[in-house]
Amino acid sequence: MSVVTNTTTIGAIDAPSRRNTELVLLAFAVAIPVFAYLNVGLALNGEVPSGMLGYGLGLGLMAGVAHIVVRKFARYADPLLLPLATLLNGLGLVLIWRLDQSPRLNARADFAPQATNQLMYSALGIALFVGVLMILKDHRVLQRFTYISMAAALILLILPIVPGLGADVFGAKIWIRVGGFSIQPGEFAKIVIAVFFSGYLMVKRDALALASRRFMGLYLPRGRDLGPILTIWAMSLLILVFENDLGTSLLFFGMFVIMLYVATERTSWIVMGLLMSAGGAVVVASFAGHVQARVNAWIDPFVCKETSVACDQMTQVLMTFGSGGVLGTGLGQGNSDLIGFAANSDFIFATVGEELGLTGVMAFLLLYGLIIERGIRTALAARDPFGKLFAIGLSGAFALQVFVVAGGVMGLIPLTGMTMPFLAAGGSSVIANWALIGILIRISDTARRPAPAPAPSPDAEMTQVVRP
Amino acid sequence: MNKPLRRIAIFCGLLVLALMIRDNWIQYVRADELNTHKFNRRVQIERYAYERGNIIVDGKPITGSVETKGSDFKYKRTYTNGPMWAPVTGFASQAFDANQIEKLEDGILTGNDDRLFFDRTLAMFTGEKKKGGDVVTTLNGKAQAAAFKGLGDNKGAVAAIDPQTGKILALASTPSYNPSVFAGNSIKDSENRQKLLNDKDKPMVNRALRETYPPGSTFKVVTAAAALENGVVEDIDAPTDTPEPYMIPLSRTPMKNSHGGCEKASLNAAMEVSCNSVFANLGDKVSRDKMVEMAQKFGFNNAEIDTPVRASSSVYNKTMDRGGNALSSIGQFDTAATPLQMAMVTAAIANDGKLMKPYMIDQLRAPNLDVIQTFEPEEMSQPVSQENAQLLQRMMENVVEKGTGKNAQINDVTVGGKTGTAQHGVGNSKRPYAWFISYAKTDNGSPVAVAVVVEDSNGTARDDISGGGLAAPIARDVMKAVLDSKE
Numbered sequence: 013m014s015v016v017t018n019t020t021t022i023g024a025i026d027a028p029s030r031r032n033t034e035l036v037l038l039a040f041a042v043a044i045p046v047f048a049y050l051n052v053g054l055a056l057n058g059e060v061p062s063g064m065l066g067y068g069l070g071l072g073l074m075a076g077v078a079h080i081v082v083r084k085f086a087r088y089a090d091p092l093l094l095p096l097a098t099l100l101n102g103l104g105l106v107l108i109w110r111l112d113q114s115p116r117l118n119a120r121a122d123f124a125p126q127a128t129n130q131l132m133y134s135a136l137g138i139a140l141f142v143g144v145l146m147i148l149k150d151h152r153v154l155q156r157f158t159y160i161s162m163a164a165a166l167i168l169l170i171l172p173i174v175p176g177l178g179a180d181v182f183g184a185k186i187w188i189r190v191g192g193f194s195i196q197p198g199e200f201a202k203i204v205i206a207v208f209f210s211g212y213l214m215v216k217r218d219a220l221a222l223a224s225r226r227f228m229g230l231y232l233p234r235g236r237d238l239g240p241i242l243t244i245w246a247m248s249l250l251i252l253v254f255e256n257d258l259g260t261s262l263l264f265f266g267m268f269v270i271m272l273y274v275a276t277e278r279t280s281w282i283v284m285g286l287l288m289s290a291g292g293a294v295v296v297a298s299f300a301g302h303v304q305a306r307v308n309a310w311i312d313p314f315v316c317k318e319t320s321v322a323c324d325q326m327t328q329v330l331m332t333f334g335s336g337g338v339l340g341t342g343l344g345q346g347n348s349d350l351i352g353f354a355a356n357s358d359f360i361f362a363t364v365g366e367e368l369g370l371t372g373v374m375a376f377l378l379l380y381g382l383i384i385e386r387g388i389r390t391a392l393a394a395r396d397p398f399g400k401l402f403a404i405g406l407s408g409a410f411a412l413q414v415f416v417v418a419g420g421v422m423g424l425i426p427l428t429g430m431t432m433p434f435l436a437a438g439g440s441s442v443i444a445n446w447a448l449i450g451i452l453i454r455i456s457d458t459a460r461r462p463a464p465a466p467a468p469s470p471d472a473e474m475t476q477v478v479r480p
Numbered sequence: 481m482n483k484p485l486r487r488i489a490i491f492c493g494l495l496v497l498a499l500m501i502r503d504n505w506i507q508y509v510r511a512d513e514l515n516t517h518k519f520n521r522r523v524q525i526e527r528y529a530y531e532r533g534n535i536i537v538d539g540k541p542i543t544g545s546v547e548t549k550g551s552d553f554k555y556k557r558t559y560t561n562g563p564m565w566a567p568v569t570g571f572a573s574q575a576f577d578a579n580q581i582e583k584l585e586d587g588i589l590t591g592n593d594d595r596l597f598f599d600r601t602l603a604m605f606t607g608e609k610k611k612g613g614d615v616v617t618t619l620n621g622k623a624q625a626a627a628f629k630g631l632g633d634n635k636g637a638v639a640a641i642d643p644q645t646g647k648i649l650a651l652a653s654t655p656s657y658n659p660s661v662f663a664g665n666s667i668k669d670s671e672n673r674q675k676l677l678n679d680k681d682k683p684m685v686n687r688a689l690r691e692t693y694p695p696g697s698t699f700k701v702v703t704a705a706a707a708l709e710n711g712v713v714e715d716i717d718a719p720t721d722t723p724e725p726y727m728i729p730l731s732r733t734p735m736k737n738s739h740g741g742c743e744k745a746s747l748n749a750a751m752e753v754s755c756n757s758v759f760a761n762l763g764d765k766v767s768r769d770k771m772v773e774m775a776q777k778f779g780f781n782n783a784e785i786d787t788p789v790r791a792s793s794s795v796y797n798k799t800m801d802r803g804g805n806a807l808s809s810i811g812q813f814d815t816a817a818t819p820l821q822m823a824m825v826t827a828a829i830a831n832d833g834k835l836m837k838p839y840m841i842d843q844l845r846a847p848n849l850d851v852i853q854t855f856e857p858e859e860m861s862q863p864v865s866q867e868n869a870q871l872l873q874r875m876m877e878n879v880v881e882k883g884t885g886k887n888a889q890i891n892d893v894t895v896g897g898k899t900g901t902a903q904h905g906v907g908n909s910k911r912p913y914a915w916f917i918s919y920a921k922t923d924n925g926s927p928v929a930v931a932v933v934v935e936d937s938n939g940t941a942r943d944d945i946s947g948g949g950l951a952a953p954i955a956r957d958v959m960k961a962v963l964d965s966k967e
Contacts (some may be wrong), residue, residue, distance in 0.1 A: 020507055191751070279504050331515075331522070334510055334512075335511075347521070368505060370504065377500055377503070381493065388485060388492065392485050392489075414496075415498075419497050
């Protein structure tokens with residue numbers, strides 16, 4: 013007689029998948045933007061907007077598809093990430109549609125309605141999200157592409173300064189034009205470079221952490237281990253100098269320092285990172301005119317309002333926030349279009365400030381905060397170092413981006429030209445961020461999935477054979 | 481790797497917290513400041529988003545609102561008889577802010593004043609369209625028209641006050657401007673305004689309130705008041721000790737008189753023919769400090785005469801020497817007064833010595849015509865006793881009856897007045913200012929006191945310029961208009 017018993021399983025209950033929680037949250041994440049859409053229509057035209065049904069169905073359909081795919085391919089994934097992203101994306105569409113109807117913006121030569129395009133980009137983003145979940149069955153596969161990723165990221169970052177391909181949009185060279193479409197390669201580079209950092213640091217973390225000398229309480233790495241960090245530092249400075257893009261360079265460097273710290277558990281890296289970014293910032297600020305202008309606009313925009321466009325823009329943004337007050341004017345009833353240039357992209361958060369008020373901005377910040385913390389939670393739960401590093405890299409980059417953009421428009425730090433994830437008009441940003449959410453969901457699924465029952469070991473089998 | 485992860489989690493939480501604190505700072509702590517910031521166009525948009533309330537004279541609006549298309553601003557300000565009323569209303573322009581009453585009572589006119597909160601809330605429920613409240617002025621349409629017409633093409637100003645209450649009845653300034661021409665937001669509006677700003681005649685200056693002139697001989701009534709109040713003159717018909725020629729103190733220059741018979745002339749006689757020597761002598765005897773005291777009681781050296789539109793401060797120099805004081809006593813040297821100031825002097829004398837605070841807003845009304853606030857007459861000071869005021873009245877009435885002010889006579893009405901011809905420019909090279917101050921008296925006290933200044937007189941020979949010839953007829957017409965409207 014041969015009895016096969018599984019003696020390794022302790023809890024017989026299957027871990028909850030939380031997919032139903034996600035579905036309920038998704039229903040809210042679709043309903044809230046639909047109400048917001050209705051609100052805008054009633055405020056602007058006094059009638060139920062004709063596109064409401066189409067908008068609601070579209071958003072609902074996209075959320076539904078995403079949900080089904082998650083249910084099928086990432087059953088144990090974090091239940092909050094998808095609803096949060098859907099809600100932000102939906103509200104972003106409403107805000108863009110609201111600004112599309114501003115006569116003041118439509119009178120501008122540099123303005124074109126964006127809502128339809130943005131809906132299309134959102135659909136593309138969800139498609140990429142679906143693609144990530146369906147194709148990438150295990151995130152650890154990406155480990156194989158560590159050095160390819162590095163090359164890819166460099167190429168993506170260099171593209172905008174390639175003559176003929178790059179487009180200079182009001183000073184910042186972060187765009188490329190391919191057949192009528194503008195693409196911001198930096199948004200995608202963010203993810204690709206996280207792959208490289210994770211793969212590289214996973215391999216080198218011991219060398220970086222242990223082979224160091226102690227000096228004044230800090231562990232100083234060996235000279236040859238400093239190479240990569242110096243390279244990244246130089247690269248982010250080059251982006252700043254050649255592409256006039258303060259935001260992206262800050263983002264990459266910050267992301268690298270965070271991942272380095274997590275990988276090595278050495279505080280000295282943080283100190284070195286801070287010193288290097290401070291040094292870089294001082295050098296660049298004293299040489300690059302556009303950075304100086306931004307800094308002046310940050311210190312007191314009302315003083316230099318007459319002489320500098322950056323300052324004038326900043327005063328408009330601050331007054332837009334201030335005019336919202338605690339409760340806001342209500343969707344469709346503010347004058348955030350006075351900001352003019354980039355009102356629906358870089359400065360879209362100001363529209364939230366004016367029309368939804370302090371309350372609305374706080375709610376949005378909480379939504380972003382939740383995404384960030386769920387991402388870090390995923391990193392904590394991940395079982396493999398690559399997954400941990402990858403998740404913290406993406407979440408950290410997301411957090412830095414939210415901080416840099418929201419802090420910039422609210423005057424907390426100097427303004428940098430970056431987009432608010434999911435809210436701002438712009439295809440690259442929304443598509444790349446959906447991919448980012450897709451990867452986090454994939455890692456969280458792997459992390460939360462109950463450990464597979466170990467294959468019955470032949471040896472174990474043997475020991476249980478009782479010979480009469 | 482979990483320990484640093486937890487720290488990063490806290491760090492990211494702090495980033496979000498910093499954003500939240502910053503947001504509270506700009507959207508709560510600084511919200512009011514940013515919301516009403518002078519660069520915030522929303523203030524203008526809000527100001528013209530609804531039909532603006534009106535400024536009312538004699539129960540009729542002198543302003544209006546028209547709906548406009550194709551700009552940020554829904555309504556545009558219009559003015560009835562703009563140039564005539566501009567010194568009262570000021571302007572309200574979509575592109576160039578507002579001034580005077582339009583600015584000071586903006587809250588009422590736009591309907592955003594806190595006192596209109598209840599009306600706004602009520603209107604929200606009844607579905608009524610939001611509208612601004614009205615500002616009811618104290619002005620008298622007929623008097624204003626008489627003043628504006630009288631000034632005609634001359635540069636000058638008229639201020640008329642009801643001496644018993646301080647209500648401003650007329651406030652005219654020429655050349656004037658029509659605030660309608662730049663009420664909008666177009667390039668044309670901008671050009672029109674620029675043209676007005678570049679005009680060398682300065683049409684946008686409110687001469688009645690905001691321009692000071694040497695008051696010349698009209699200031700002699702202040703000197704006379706000081707002489708009486710300080711006991712320098714006890715009997716206005718008694719001869720004074722003024723020699724002819726009278727030498728200006730601390731100098732070897734004799735004080736010129738345009739008229740004979742000033743030697744040892746009595747106060748009354750000196751007033752009648754406007755003797756410079758007598759008043760310079762009296763001013764010197766009163767002493768500088770006492771002269772300053774008297775002038776200040778009448779409102780000189782006061783930078784806060786708010787009607788509510790603030791009038792410029794009239795000046796009587798507090799630190800000059802004896803010679804300066806003697807010249808100042810006949811309204812020359814540093815002495816300068818706004819037309820409103822001289823109207824206040826006249827009003828105080830006409831009101832038996834009591835100076836009422838001048839004001840031009842009678843009531844603020846809600847859109848539904850409920851009165852929100854009524855302004856009451858307020859006593860400002862008592863520069864002269866009733867007795868002395870009546871002596872001053874006797875002298876001023878004598879001036880109109882027999883002296884230099886005959887042009888101001890009105891049939892069957894007692895009128896008191898004083899002419900003035902003030903010199904200015906280096907070596908008196910410029911054309912003098914013609915002044916006239918006067919009041920009319922009925923059985924119920926005096927209903928009107930008026931001050932007229934005519935700056936420059938085109939085509940009039942220099943010698944002919946005198947307050948009696950140019951300014952007195954205007955004053956007469958204004959007083960008549962007020963008297964007629966009382967009947």
